[in-house]
Every structure is written in structure tokens, then in C-alpha cells.
Amino acid sequence: MAYQSEYALENEVLNQLENMGYERVNIRDNEALIQNFREIVNERHIDKELKHKPLSDREFERMMTDINGKSVFDSARILRDKYTLKRDDESSVHIDFLNTEKWCQNKFQVTNQVSVQDKYKSRYDVTILINGLPLVQIELKRSGVAISEAFNQVERYRKQNFTGLFRYIQLFVISNKMETRYYANSDKQILKSHMFYWSNEKNERINRLEQFVGDFLEPCQIAKMISRYMIVNETDKFIMALRPYQVYAVEKIIERALETNNNGYIWHTTGSGKTLTSFKASQILSNQSGIKKVIFLVDRKDLDSQTLAEFNKFQQDSVDLTDNTQKLLKQLGNPMSRLIVTTIQKMSNAIKSGHSVMDQYEDEKVIFIIDECHRTQFGDMHRSIRQHFKNAQYFGFTGTPRFEENKSQDGRATADIFGKCLHHYLIKDAIRDGNVLGFSVDYARTFNPKEDLSEEYVKDIDTAEIWMAPERINQITEHIIHNYNKKTIQGKYTAMLTVQSIPMAVAYYNAFKKAKAEGKHQLNVTTIFTYGSNEDTHEEENYVHSREVLDEVMADFNQTFGTNHSTDYFEGFFSDVSKKMKRVTPGEKIDLLIVVNMFLTGFDSKKLNTLYVDKNLQYHDLIQAYSRTNRVEAETKPYGNIVCYRDLKQQTDEAISIFSDTDDTDTVLSRSYEEYLAAFEDGLKQLYLIAPTPDRVDQLEREDDQKAFVLAFRELANVLLMLKTFEDFEFTKAHLGIDEQTFEDYKGKYRHLYDLVKKRHDTGDEKVSVLDDIDFNIEIMRNDTINVQYIMDLISQLDLDDVHEQEKARKEIHKLLNKADDDQLRLKADLIRQFIDKIVPTLRKGTDINEMYYKFEDETKSEEIQTFAEEKAYPSEWLGSIIEEYEYSGNINKDTLDKGLDGGLFIRRKKSKEIKSFIIDMARKYGNFE
Known part of the structure; x- marks a missing residue:
């Protein structure tokens, strides 16, 4: 059985x-x-x-x-x-x-x-x-x-x-x-x-x-x-399967490339694996007859060690990191080299070179796959490519397309260059599927403006006098130090601070360096930025070239980590910073990285969970920056932390709305603790107006009043679930305005009303009720921990040797069952009680308790089916078969069910309703859990 x-x-x-x-x-x-x-x-x-x-x-x-x-x-x-x-x-x-x-x-x-x-x-x-x-x-x-x-x-x-x-x-x-x-x-x-x-x-x-x-x-x-x-990953020696949205995107590109001459782009949110998707599309197209070459283009600044490693997983030695255009020209001239991975800049140089090898491509079909195609520089290069590759098709990949709201400087959107969006997988989809995390965004005011100087005004004029005031820089530095352990879970994760300019990055770096010397923190802090060979000094007093500053930063870095970096080989420093941002061992990792633009796109690290923002961001730049923090890791990382030292609330909401393709940003952004707490307080006031105490719920005789209670309590329970996710949460009357026991008593009244409605439906009562219109949403009442799986884990740990310990554990399980929050656990509670009281005491040491429970459950289920079948004079084998079909497919075949019925039309109709209800109840009671 x-x-x-x-x-x-x-x-x-x-x-x-x-x-x-x-x-x-x-x-x-x-x-x-x-x-x-x-x-x-x-x-x-x-x-x-x-x-x-x-x-x-x-x-x-x-x-x-x-x-x-x-x-x-x-x-x-x-x-x-x-x-x-x-x-x-x-x-x-x-x-x-x-x-x-x-x-x-x-x-x-x-x-x-x-x-x-x-x-x-x-x-x-x-x-x-x-x-x-x-x-x-x-x-x-x-x-x-x-x-x-x-x-x-x-x-x-x-x-x-x-x-x-x-x-x-x-x-x-x-x-x-x-x-x-x-x-x-x-x-x-x-x-x-x-x-x-x-x-x-x-x-x-x-x-x-x-x-x-x-x-x-x-x-x-x-x-x-x-x-x-599927991908045979040559670097790590394992095989990979694509996710469904990756499959559909590749299919769409192949279909468009082989059946039309049109372009297109793929909108897959940042962090969803665009590199794998785009490379797979390139690889497949390169094996199609009629396509001369597939050229995968990335921007030079994105082709870091991480990207190189990603590409080489799929095809070894596929990326040439040198600036030598001659190797690209050699690849273009080699008929066996069907897939080329190169940079936008190198391809532009190849076109300008006038080399004879480029002549053959004027009329041949060539496919260009463009990574991060929202970038403005592709728009410029696109014109020169189109002039040379007259029979080319272009397919772009981006997590943040350009639209009318965030169009590029030349006034074009992504669709203007690439045409149709062939497939989309948005940030809300990725969060739902658990492929990326949502964001928790804090906004911190960094100064108290005078009456005639609003922060909005200061933001618009963007003056160094305000934003780079030493007092403000020091205040933010101290705020980051004070909250660092809390945000990064005692240093388990790392953080970045992005700022408006190189001088600001240097100012923050010096502030953190000074604070460390004063013993205020032990964090490993560094910064990274690019410098120009001929910078404009603006005749500044005490001007220091940014290269000299970066050399000083590298010297500090070398002393901390025992390395030997200098600006003579910037790429080595860049690569080492990237690696140390992904490390977990204290002392071997960078705790805080200060950046201007670098690392805000393309950089993926599961160990990065916090981004501090002291610059103006909007649209695609904002989403790209925020998305550095939302890679899935462990339960201790429920979302990406964003702390804004500028008023970016409106820009954040606009960006989330655009790139979620919805006005509802709740699936992406978590509200602040204070907002949830205020909402809870308001909801509690509403509940007390309807029923000042749990006992007063019983005096709500009018169904309209009962409905008001259900709606008020349901909303309160929803907010409570969110409050529980914050470290500041305390379930006390002083903090929430209600103690835990009183809340549990209200919950019992809520469930009682739910059970009354369910009972009326189960008995076929056709009475119309206002409560029928309510989605009781029992799901919100589920406790995060105490569910069927939790109880089954406890049962599997019962000591079959020590009768005293076993009795203590059984009593504890009974207590948990008596206050069960989980809807399915309540359905199974009697079964579990019978099992631990009647069956467990008879089991010998070494018995698989879980297996015995499932055997007991199967036998009990068979008995219930047999008893019900006898009561309704319905064939038990037939009933068992219909239940199995419903459990498998979710469908009850009316014709099959009706064949087992006898009697007049009224009797058969009533019996059919009862049997359907029984089938659904059995599926729920003995159904799956996680």
C-alpha cells in the first residue's frame, strides 16, 4: 500500500x-x-x-x-x-x-x-x-x-x-x-x-x-x-541546461535570422543570464548554412576577466583580449572561423583599416550579436557597420532597453536601431522565479537646507560646494561605518559606494582612510577609476593628477593585500579588485569599493549585497547599478540593499515601472520598516473600531460587519508578514499596539468565519452571502516555519529507543498542531496525531519513520475512500481511480464520474456534487507539501 x-x-x-x-x-x-x-x-x-x-x-x-x-x-x-x-x-x-x-x-x-x-x-x-x-x-x-x-x-x-x-x-x-x-x-x-x-x-x-x-x-x-x-562547459567540466526564457529567446532569434532579413532585440533583465543566452544564439547561428560569419560584439570596458571566463566556458579561447586588430582581420579571413567574439572598438578599427579581407563581407550574410545593446556608442558604430556590411542582421541583448523616456542622446530608442523586441523576461518575472532578488531601498537626508535652498534645487545645480562639503562626506562616511555590519550581515557580504565624480571618490577614500587611522573601523576600503592622459586642471590650487591619486590608492592596496599593482598595468589591478569583491574570507576581501561608473554594469557577485549611492541616477543607469546587489545567494540575503544619499525616490519608482512594464513596483521594491509599521498601526485602529476585542467578533451578527472584520484582519496579517522580515521587528504591545496572544485570538475568529463559509459550500447550501465575495486568503496566515514539512522533520527525528524523550517530543508536536497556521497542516493534523500516538510507540529502533507515516497515510486514505464509497453506494475502485486522475491532471471527468451513479436525476445530481467535493478534499488533505 x-x-x-x-x-x-x-x-x-x-x-x-x-x-x-x-x-x-x-x-x-x-x-x-x-x-x-x-x-x-x-x-x-x-x-x-x-x-x-x-x-x-x-x-x-x-x-x-x-x-x-x-x-x-x-x-x-x-x-x-x-x-x-x-x-x-x-x-x-x-x-x-x-x-x-x-x-x-x-x-x-x-x-x-x-x-x-x-x-x-x-x-x-x-x-x-x-x-x-x-x-x-x-x-x-x-x-x-x-x-x-x-x-x-x-x-x-x-x-x-x-x-x-x-x-x-x-x-x-x-x-x-x-x-x-x-x-x-x-x-x-x-x-x-x-x-x-x-x-x-x-x-x-x-x-x-x-x-x-x-x-x-x-x-x-x-x-x-x-x-x-544544453551547454558542455569545458572550463568547469560540467553540463548546463538553459532556462525556458533563454530557450524561447534563442528560438526567436534563429527564426528571425533564418526566415527574414529583419533585426530584433531581446529584453532579459539584468542578472538573468544574458551572456549564456546570447552566446548560445551566436553558436547555433554560426553552424547554419548561408550565414558567412556570426560576430559577437561587446564593449571593451565590459570585457573583463569575468566576461572572458564566461565566454570561455562555452567555447575555449573564444575571446582575444589584445588590442591587436590584425588577429581580428585574420579571423575574418579564415573560412573555418565561423564565430568571432570581439569588441566594438576593434571591429570599428577593422572597418577603418581598409584591409582587402573586408571586401568579401560587403554582400555576404553576416549576423551581429550586440551585448548590452542599450549603450549609446553602438548607435555611432552601427552606421559605419551598416555602410560596410550591406547584408548584415543585428540582434541586441539588454536588460534595460532605451525607450522614449530614456532615449539616447541622438534621440533614438533601442527599437529604432534593432526593431522588434523578440522576447522579454522582466525583473518581476526573475524575482518571481527566484533568479534574482528584489530591492530594499533606504533614502537618507544628508543636510538640513535653509528655507531658500531646497535639496531639489541643490540636486539640480549639482554644485561641488554642497555635495562635496567635508562635513557631508564625513557624515556619510560615519553612517556607512556605523551601519556596515547590519547591512552586510556582520561582514558576510560586501558593499559598493557609487559617487558622482573622481574627486568625490577620492574625498570618500580619504575620509575612510582617516577614519581607519583613528580606529573607527577595520574595513578594507579601496577605489577604482580611469584617468585621462591630459586632464584639464581647471587651474585648481593643489591639483593632483588622477593617475597619481590612483597610484597612491594602489600603494595602500598593495600594503593591505601584499600585492604589487601600479598604474603601468591597470588591467591587473582591475582584475584583482574584481576577484577580491567576490571573496568571503575576512582580510582577503574588499569590504567596500568606491566607484564612479566602473563595476556598475556587467559585474556579478553573489557576495555583494549593498550599494550606497551618492550620485544622480535614472532609468537604465539606475537599474543597472541597483542590480549589482540582487544576485541570489542564501536565505541571509533576502534582497539587495540600496542606501541613497540623494533624493532618488521618484527616479527609482520611474525606472522600476519602466523596466517591469507595470505601474506596480511592489514586486521589485520593499517598503521601509517605518512605512509597514505605520500601515500596521492604521490597520489595527480599523480592526479595533470593528471589534475592540476578539470576543466582540462573536457579536458581529450582520454579515456586512463580519465582512468588514475579515477584510480588516486580512490586511493586518498581510502587513505583519512583511514586518517580520525586518530586524527591528518586536512582537510586543508596546511596539505594535497588540501582543502576540491577542493577535492569535483574532486569528482564531478569522478562521472560524472562514470555516463557516467553507462548511456552507461543502454542504451545498445555495444561500447567497456577502462573505462569499471575499477571498479569505488563508495563505497569508501560514507561518513561515511551522508547516507540514517542518512537522514531518520533527517526526522523523523521534527517538524510538528512549520512551521518555519520545513522549516529550510527541507532546511538543501536539502543541504545534493545536496552533497550526498552515492550512494544509490543519487538514493533516488529525492524521499526524493518530500516527504519533498509535503507530510511533509500536515502532522498533531503525525503522524509517517517514516511510511508516506514508504507509499509514495511504492505508487511512484507502479506508476513507472505501467508507465514503459504501455510504454513497458508489464503486470504490472507480472512486479511487477518479481521485488519482484528479491528483495527476487536476481534472474531474464528469462523464466518467456519472457512470458510477444510479437513481433519479435529483439524487444523481446531489450525489455528484458530494463526490466532487470529496475528491477535492481528499486531494487537499493528502496532497503535496514543501
Whole structure:
């Protein structure tokens, strides 16, 4: 019984895959797997390569010695290459294991319950075979088991099993019916953050297993995903799978390049992996006939060591960092060099050179992929390229396009240069999917203006007299020092300060240096900026050239870190600063980096969580700068911290609105603690007006009054959830105006009203009520910690040896169940109580408590189905089958349900309602949790 639901789920998946065109095969062990692989190799190559002579035993054995049991990385390479086999007669044949060009011309099979005896004996759920090799492994958990358990099971298999041909697994799919994810295989540790949702082209998630299988695992689609949309990372020796929005973007570019002569651009938010997307598009296009060259252009200042490393992951030695245009001209003249990665500046020089090699490109089809295409300098270069490359197409990538509001200096928007936006993935989408974080923005006033001198006026005139006043610089320096540990979680993360000019950067650097000498902090602070060879001194008194200043900064840096940098080799300093901004060890990392423009675009570090701003930013510059802080790391980094020492509230809201394509910025920006606290206080006043005490809720006899209470309490609970995320939060009456127990009492009244409405619906009461119009939003009542998974973790830790300790733990679980916030935990509470009171005391040491719980739950579920079926005179087997179908697909087939009914029309209609309600309740009660 413990495996019945998973077995039924397996059959649902197998049936669906079979209906989609997979051949269902009965492979139960390694020997059968190898034999099936041999038969398919012969079948696919018998006519042409093998010349109607199947592989002999010795030939097949030699091939298996070469390809079997390799690492996951090496297996991925073998899968995509031609294998040369020397036959017994000394002739050579070329075997391909995957048709990576014509995906539908592969052979698709599916099997289940393959039993292996590796380090431990195991049985795998559902295995998808392509050309006889197990390339996709699906691990399923019954509804009611967290999807993380499927992930953990795969991890166990990866460590203890998955040997031989199972090293060819490219993708894992894990699901508990309602939650489904996919991720790439690896020889290395796989983090849960590497699991991806699948979605449609509009970035809408496809979460339910049935829909996921129908879309993602369609035979041609999964073969295309493996062939085209996975990366063999040569640098780090692992394979990567693209996220859905990356796939759709590449598809759109390929379609437009091959079917039209039009340009286009991709709008994918900063931090969403544009480098990988754009390079993959370049790589695929470079292999298409009819395209002479694909040229990937980046700006010189973005081509730092990080970008170089990223590109070389996808294609080794693909980037030339030198300023030598001759190498570019040589690449342009080499017909074998189909993909070129170079800088905008170097391409501009090649065009100006007048070299004969450039003549051939006047009429050939060339594709230009432009990284960070919102940059103004591309607009200038675009004209010279267009004049020379007359048959070129241009595809841009940006996280912050130019629109009418933020058009470039020449008056053009991104669409004016590139035409249509082919695909977008906005910051709100990325935050929802957990690919980037939102922002928490603080605004700090840095001076008290006189009546006739407003801060807005000072901002407009932007005078050094005000902004660079020593008192102001020192005040901000002290503010950063005082709050540094709080913002960076005791130095776990790093911070940047961006300022208006090089003189301001130097002023701040000196202020921090002085404060350190006075013992006010122990932070490693440095600055970086570029300098001009012939700077205008403006006849300033005590003028010092910025290069001399930077040499002094480097000297301090060298003393701190034991390095040997100088301005003779700026790139080395730049690279070292980049590395030390990503380090975590105290003393080996830069704690605060002061910048003007550098590092505000293109720089990615998960360890950077705070940006201090003392300059005017707007539109794309603001989003680019803020986005340095929002790379996903750990739970201790819930959002990127932004502290503004200028009044940038309006600019921030405008930028978020533009680049979220919505007027609602709440998904991107967190409000301040003070704002949430004020909102809570207002909401509490409203609640007290309706019901001054929890007991007074019972006296609200008019439904309009009950509705007012529900709406008021719901809003209050929403605000409370946000307040809890701040360190300043204290659940005391002195701080909030209500103590925790009183709030819990109000919550109980709220739930009581919810239960009354639900009960009325469950009994089929057709009475119209104003409460029916309310979304009670029980989700807001869920406690962040105490949910089903939390309780199951406690149960799994019960001591089966020590009766006294076990009793203490059971009492604690009972207490948690009695005040359960989580809606599904309340549904399961009685089940859990019965299990820990009746079953746990009978278990022996060494028993898998979780497994026994699921067995108990399955048996109880079967009993409930049987009892209900007998009461309603409805076939129990039929009812169980309909429940399984609903759990899998989310649909109740009315025709199927009605076949089991008898009696008159009125009786059948009433019975049908009751059975539907029972099916939905069972799915909720025994459904999934995380």
C-alpha cells in the first residue's frame, strides 16, 4: 500500500508518454539495458555505416569499453560526438549516438523500475531512452511528499548508483504531481537552486506534471532540448541546461535570422543570464548554412576577466583580449572561423583599416550579436557597420532597453536601431522565479537646507560646494561605518559606494582612510577609476593628477593585500579588485569599493549585497547599478540593499515601472520598516473600531460587519508578514499596539468565519452571502516555519529507543498542531496525531519513520475512500481511480464520474456534487507539501 500512489503515478506518466509516441519497453536490469542499446545501434546504422553487417560481439565489446562508465561530463561529450569504431576487418565506421541536427529522427523509448545493483540495490522510477541510452530520468513522489525528497533521492542515486550507461543521463525531472522541476546532471554537487521551472513563451509556469510531460517531454522537444539547449562547459567540466526564457529567446532569434532579413532585440533583465543566452544564439547561428560569419560584439570596458571566463566556458579561447586588430582581420579571413567574439572598438578599427579581407563581407550574410545593446556608442558604430556590411542582421541583448523616456542622446530608442523586441523576461518575472532578488531601498537626508535652498534645487545645480562639503562626506562616511555590519550581515557580504565624480571618490577614500587611522573601523576600503592622459586642471590650487591619486590608492592596496599593482598595468589591478569583491574570507576581501561608473554594469557577485549611492541616477543607469546587489545567494540575503544619499525616490519608482512594464513596483521594491509599521498601526485602529476585542467578533451578527472584520484582519496579517522580515521587528504591545496572544485570538475568529463559509459550500447550501465575495486568503496566515514539512522533520527525528524523550517530543508536536497556521497542516493534523500516538510507540529502533507515516497515510486514505464509497453506494475502485486522475491532471471527468451513479436525476445530481467535493478534499488533505 505504501507505494500504491507512486505506482499509479508512474503508470499515468508511462501511459501519457506512450500516447505521445514513445515506445514502451520492458527493461528491468543493466543487462537488458545494454542489449537494447546494442540492438538500436545496429538498427540505426545497419544500412549506411555498417553496410548490413551488425556489430560482432568483439566490436560491441570494444565500443562499450570506450564509452561505458565514463564521467557524466565525458559521457556528455561522447554523446554529442561521432564515435570512430575499428571493425574486425580493420575498416573504420562512424557511429553517432544522438542526431543533434534532426531531433525527431532519434528513437524514443520509455521504461520504468529498472533495477540495479551498484553500491546499493535500487530501482529507478521512469527512464526515457533516446537511441537506447538513458538520457532523462524522472523521479516521482506521491502527492503529499515534498518535491525536495525526490531531489534528495536523485542525489542518493548519483552518489551510490547511476553507473555504466546511466552516466549518460543529461536531465533529471522530479515531481510530486503539482510541483515539477528539471535540472542538468553533473559529476559535482548539484544545488537545489539549480532546479528550474518550465514555462511557456509568456513566462507562465507549467508546474503540473501532466502539462509538463505534454510540453517539455514531447519527443522532438526533449531531443532538441538536449541537442541544442544544453551547454558542455569545458572550463568547469560540467553540463548546463538553459532556462525556458533563454530557450524561447534563442528560438526567436534563429527564426528571425533564418526566415527574414529583419533585426530584433531581446529584453532579459539584468542578472538573468544574458551572456549564456546570447552566446548560445551566436553558436547555433554560426553552424547554419548561408550565414558567412556570426560576430559577437561587446564593449571593451565590459570585457573583463569575468566576461572572458564566461565566454570561455562555452567555447575555449573564444575571446582575444589584445588590442591587436590584425588577429581580428585574420579571423575574418579564415573560412573555418565561423564565430568571432570581439569588441566594438576593434571591429570599428577593422572597418577603418581598409584591409582587402573586408571586401568579401560587403554582400555576404553576416549576423551581429550586440551585448548590452542599450549603450549609446553602438548607435555611432552601427552606421559605419551598416555602410560596410550591406547584408548584415543585428540582434541586441539588454536588460534595460532605451525607450522614449530614456532615449539616447541622438534621440533614438533601442527599437529604432534593432526593431522588434523578440522576447522579454522582466525583473518581476526573475524575482518571481527566484533568479534574482528584489530591492530594499533606504533614502537618507544628508543636510538640513535653509528655507531658500531646497535639496531639489541643490540636486539640480549639482554644485561641488554642497555635495562635496567635508562635513557631508564625513557624515556619510560615519553612517556607512556605523551601519556596515547590519547591512552586510556582520561582514558576510560586501558593499559598493557609487559617487558622482573622481574627486568625490577620492574625498570618500580619504575620509575612510582617516577614519581607519583613528580606529573607527577595520574595513578594507579601496577605489577604482580611469584617468585621462591630459586632464584639464581647471587651474585648481593643489591639483593632483588622477593617475597619481590612483597610484597612491594602489600603494595602500598593495600594503593591505601584499600585492604589487601600479598604474603601468591597470588591467591587473582591475582584475584583482574584481576577484577580491567576490571573496568571503575576512582580510582577503574588499569590504567596500568606491566607484564612479566602473563595476556598475556587467559585474556579478553573489557576495555583494549593498550599494550606497551618492550620485544622480535614472532609468537604465539606475537599474543597472541597483542590480549589482540582487544576485541570489542564501536565505541571509533576502534582497539587495540600496542606501541613497540623494533624493532618488521618484527616479527609482520611474525606472522600476519602466523596466517591469507595470505601474506596480511592489514586486521589485520593499517598503521601509517605518512605512509597514505605520500601515500596521492604521490597520489595527480599523480592526479595533470593528471589534475592540476578539470576543466582540462573536457579536458581529450582520454579515456586512463580519465582512468588514475579515477584510480588516486580512490586511493586518498581510502587513505583519512583511514586518517580520525586518530586524527591528518586536512582537510586543508596546511596539505594535497588540501582543502576540491577542493577535492569535483574532486569528482564531478569522478562521472560524472562514470555516463557516467553507462548511456552507461543502454542504451545498445555495444561500447567497456577502462573505462569499471575499477571498479569505488563508495563505497569508501560514507561518513561515511551522508547516507540514517542518512537522514531518520533527517526526522523523523521534527517538524510538528512549520512551521518555519520545513522549516529550510527541507532546511538543501536539502543541504545534493545536496552533497550526498552515492550512494544509490543519487538514493533516488529525492524521499526524493518530500516527504519533498509535503507530510511533509500536515502532522498533531503525525503522524509517517517514516511510511508516506514508504507509499509514495511504492505508487511512484507502479506508476513507472505501467508507465514503459504501455510504454513497458508489464503486470504490472507480472512486479511487477518479481521485488519482484528479491528483495527476487536476481534472474531474464528469462523464466518467456519472457512470458510477444510479437513481433519479435529483439524487444523481446531489450525489455528484458530494463526490466532487470529496475528491477535492481528499486531494487537499493528502496532497503535496514543501
